[in-house]
Amino acid sequence: MSRKRQAALRSTGARSTDPEDYQRVPRAVAAMPKDFAAGHEIAPHRHARAQLIYATVGTMRVSTDAAVWVVPPQRALWMxxxxxxxxxxxxxxxxxxxYLRHDAAAGMPEVCRVLQVSPLLRELIVRATELPMHYDERGAAGHVVALILDELHHEQSLPLHLPMPRDRRLRRLCTTLLEQPGDPRTLEEWAHSANASPRTLARLFVAETGLTFGAWRQQARVLEAMGRLGGGQAVTEVALDLGYDSVSAFSAMFRRASGVSPSAYRPSR
Known part of the structure; x- marks a missing residue:
């Protein structure tokens, strides 16, 4: 961001929705509020600062070359x-x-991690997005930011990611399953469409993701279910959309994977 633009934002008190404007703000933490419509896609990009990707409403799917994460309102993704x-x-x-300055991000994970968002951290993040971009670090705003950093450094990291393969045949298969998690095709059927043997695909799955095909698909469905349930979607609707014949079968799978029932995962209204 140019000095002229920084001065303009500072003088008007306006809050930009351009991520680039937050990369060189002379503050430890820069908070950007921005709303998106369903289905909107942000093309592949990178930032100079570390980022906590979080939404108070709605679910996001964040993808890198190596993995995919589903991020509902109870979670955030450290990038x-x-x-x-x-x-x-x-x-x-x-x-x-x-967006965290280099020194503020010290001690945080050096790889992407899903973080639990406590009620306190949620309210602090919301408050931070209401502050001027050039907030007074010695005043109340500085205390808010200090609390955010303290909470971030103590939040629990959760193993909620889906490793993505590099083999183009597997990646095409996995991308389809992410878009259509209820697709019931077996590995044998996928192998036929990929012009490869089932044994080859099975071996590649383990070699490139560390998971069998069945385990990868189940993890994909669990993450998709977490996102939908966290957004308030009905358990029955989620179960049927994800290809389960009954709610009980879906609930048993979800409980084994997450430790809680689907209904317990949905937010209280």
Missing amino acids: PAGIRHSITMSGDVTMRTL
Whole structure:
């Protein structure tokens, strides 16, 4: 951001919705509020600052070359500086993202991690997006930012990611399953369309993702279910959309994978 533009934003008190304007703000944390319509896609990009990707409403799917994460309102994704990623909105999204200066991000994970968002951290993030971009670091705003950094450094990291293969045949298969998680095709059927043997695909799946085909698909469905349930979608609707014949079968799978029932995962209204 040019000095002229910085001065203009500072004098008017306006809050930009251009991420580039937040990369060189002379503050430890820069908070950007921005709303997106359902289905909106942010093309692959990277930032100079580390980013906490979070939305108070709606679910996002964040993708890098290596993995995919589903991020509902109860979660946030820590994105280290310089990592190329894209974001797809599942439903209308109220994004409230943070950009951390290098020194403020010290001690945070050096790889992408899903973080639990406590009620306190949620309110602090919302408050940060209401502050001027050039907030007074010695006043109340500085205390808000200090609390955010303290909360971030103590939030639990959750293993909620989906490794993506590099083999073009597997990547095409996995991309289709991410778009249509209820697709019931077996590995044998996928192998036929990929012009490869089932044994070859099975071996590649384990070699490139560390998971079998069945385990990868189940993890994809779990993450998709978390996003939909976290957004308030009905359990029965989620179960049928994800290809399960019954709600009980879906609930049993979800409980094994997450430790809680689907209904317990939905937000209280």
